[in-house]
Amino acid sequence: MSTVLSLLEKDATLSAKQIAVMLGTNEEDVKNQIKKYEEEKVILGYRTIVNWEGEEDEPVTAMIELKVTPQLGAGFDKVAQEIQQYEAVSSVYLMSGGFDICVILEGKTMKEVALFVAEKLAPMEEVLSTATHFILKKYKIDGIITDNQKEDPREVITL
Amino acid sequence: MNYEKLLSDKVKSIEPSGIRKFFDIVAEMSDAISLGVGEPDFVTPWHIRNRGIQSLEHGHTHYTSNAGLLELRKEVVKYLERRVNLSYTPENVIITVGGSEAIDLCIRSLVDPGDEVLIPDPSFVCYKPCTVLAGGVPVPIVTKAENRFKLTAEQLKAAITPKTKLLILPYPNNPTGAIMTEEDLEEIAEVLRGTDILVLSDEIYLELTYGRKHVSIANISGMKERTVIVNGFSKSYAMTGWRLGFAVGPAEIMSAMLKIHQYAIMSSPTTSQYAAVDALRNGDDDIERMRNEYDCRRRIIVDGFNSMGLSCFEPEGAFYVFPSIQSTGLTSEEFCVKLLEKEKVAVVPGTAFGTSGEGFVRCSYAYSIKNIYKALERIKHFVETRGWEAGE
Incomplete structure (x- = not known):
């Protein structure tokens, strides 16, 4: 429903x-x-889903894998809460599997993003290691396929 | 050569389409917004398409048995049990080239020259020509807006003669969106039980009902033995282009239908049959998702027409609304032609589905919500400004 x-x-x-x-x-x-x-903050906000590809201010997006030492009593929350404060960080998730925290970062250039990881994330005491993956092409964003054919392929009228 | 003289009289006697003129105009207008199609806007769900692709990769490029893959017919049996509570065996099933072929097979298997076939009017366009080609006599039964376009037992009784062979029962209905409830069907069954009249129940839209579950006439006591159900994958699973449907009914009738099918078709498309196996096994959630989406659009479009003064009964099935345009004083075809010229919106004249469709137009809501809003806005403008009166 x-x-x-x-x-x-x-x-x-x-x-x-x-x-x-x-x-x-x-x-x-x-x-x-x-x-x-x-x-109740179930609805967090209303935004526009932009496909920046080819636009002038197209940002660089990267996914950073962090391996983190959990803190006594606070688990991973303390580290995550610290990371989420940065403007450049668009999403932070606690993960299952091969690493602990996933950070989605946006920046103007690859260098800017890489430096952010090197200067802000990697030095954190609890962070054991980082792996930076740059996103090269977005095929589907938030449920929307980016190069979906625009025209209705159907006949104008069928009975 | 004088081809007109050479063509068979039967073929010449059937019309290509009652509203040729309108279709010619539509064909020339490429930038129109349309509410005119009779097929889902959804693309076939990926897992189903993928199964079709895999079947090609595995080299399944041969004929199947005439009746269709046994695996698929078994799935059809399970589907009917699961979704409509009807039990059949694979021997009762033929896989056809769309529901259309199943309709043709059924009529040709049952109708002799002079036999009368009762057809609710308005309804889908193929029953009448198929009957004529089989030498039968189509007998329209006019259904009415005040009866929510249902076939009533009284009307049925009044239409039956000693020559009546077959009743077509096309619900959920294209173009009206009407459905028949269990009680309605019980009344129809009461008229038919004890006669030799058979029923062709075209249930191609059975998965698209809103608010209540579809009931088949074959669910009603005493009716299964005299009913051939036509169904398919086109509407339920958004698979129109795969051209795949099925018929299910008494084994004796099915073997007669199979004779025609094996000579005319051989077997239905193999790739489509493999894909359909996956649709039946893993597609119940897709049906649910698409039905939810249609339901929202249905409410939008019904509200839209009623609030602009084109009264529209609330359809409970398929993906069409059938608003009355009588308040405009125009005929259905005039309305559609003018609407297309003035506002570039394509809808279908009710008369395309039988003479009793006069005064109505069929609008499909198998379109995105944005498209529906845009079309409604233009139709509203057309109605409010009486756009048909403005100069040519």
Whole structure:
């Protein structure tokens, strides 16, 4: 079943009225729900998904693997909370598997990103090792395939 | 050579399409927004496409048995058990080239010259010509908006004569979006039980019902033995281009249908059959996802038409709405031609689906929400400004 959240996640430009029609409920209810989600930080924000490729300010994106010594009592949270403060860090995740923390970094140049890792992340006491992977091409961003064919391949009318 | 003289009278007697003129205009307009198609906008789910690709890699490039891959027919049996609570065996199943071929096979297997075939009107376009080509007599039964375009037992009773051979039961319906509930079907069954009339139940849209689960006429007591169900992969799994459907029914009828199928078709496309096995095994979630999406769009489009004053009953199946345009004073075809000229929106005149479609247009919501909003906005402008009155 579609919900207010599932619809908004796909298209943040939908109005409460439109969502109400789509779900067969009323506008007031939808508005209240959205407000509640915003207050509870379930909805963190509304942004535009940009495919920067070929645009003037195209940023460099990298995924950094960190191996980290967990802290007594705080686990990995303390390190993660420190890393998340930096402007250049767009996402921080705790991972299962071969490494502990995944950091998505954005910068103007490869050098800038590499230096950030060398100067800010690697020296941290708890960080045992880092591995930097630059993202070369984005095929799909947040559920949207970047070079999807735009034209409807179907006939104009079929019965 | 005078080809017109050489063509068979039967073929000449069927019309290519009732609304030729409109289609010619549409064909020339490449930049129109369309709500005109009868197929999903979704691409076939990747795991299904991938199974088709793998079958080619493995060199499955030969004919299958006439009735279709046994593996696929077994899956069809399981599917019918799982989704509609009907039990058949693989011997009851033929894999066909789309639901369309199954309809043709069924009518040709059952209808003799002079036999009458009852066809709810409006409905999909092929029943009538298939009947005529088989030498039968199509008998339309006009369904009405006030009955939510259902076939009623009274109408059925009134249409039956000693020559009645077959009833076509096309629900969920294209173009109206109407469905038949279990109670509705029970009333129809009551009329048919004890007669020799057979039923061709075209259930190609069975997975696309909103709010309640589809019930087949074959679920009603005493009806399975007289019903051939036509279904397919096109609408449920967004597989129109794979051209794959199936028919299921009493073994005696199926072997008759298989005779025609084996001479006319041989076997259905092998790649498609392998892909379809995967669709049936792993596709239930895809159906759910697509139905949810259609349901949202359905509400948008129904609300859109009603709020612009083109009254539109709430369809419970398929992916069409069938709003009335009678308030404009135009015929269906005039409305569609003018709408296309003035606002560049393509919708289909109700008359394309039978004379009783006059006063209605069919709009498909197998389109992105953005596309639907844009089209609705233009139609609203057309209606509010009475766009059809403006100069040529």
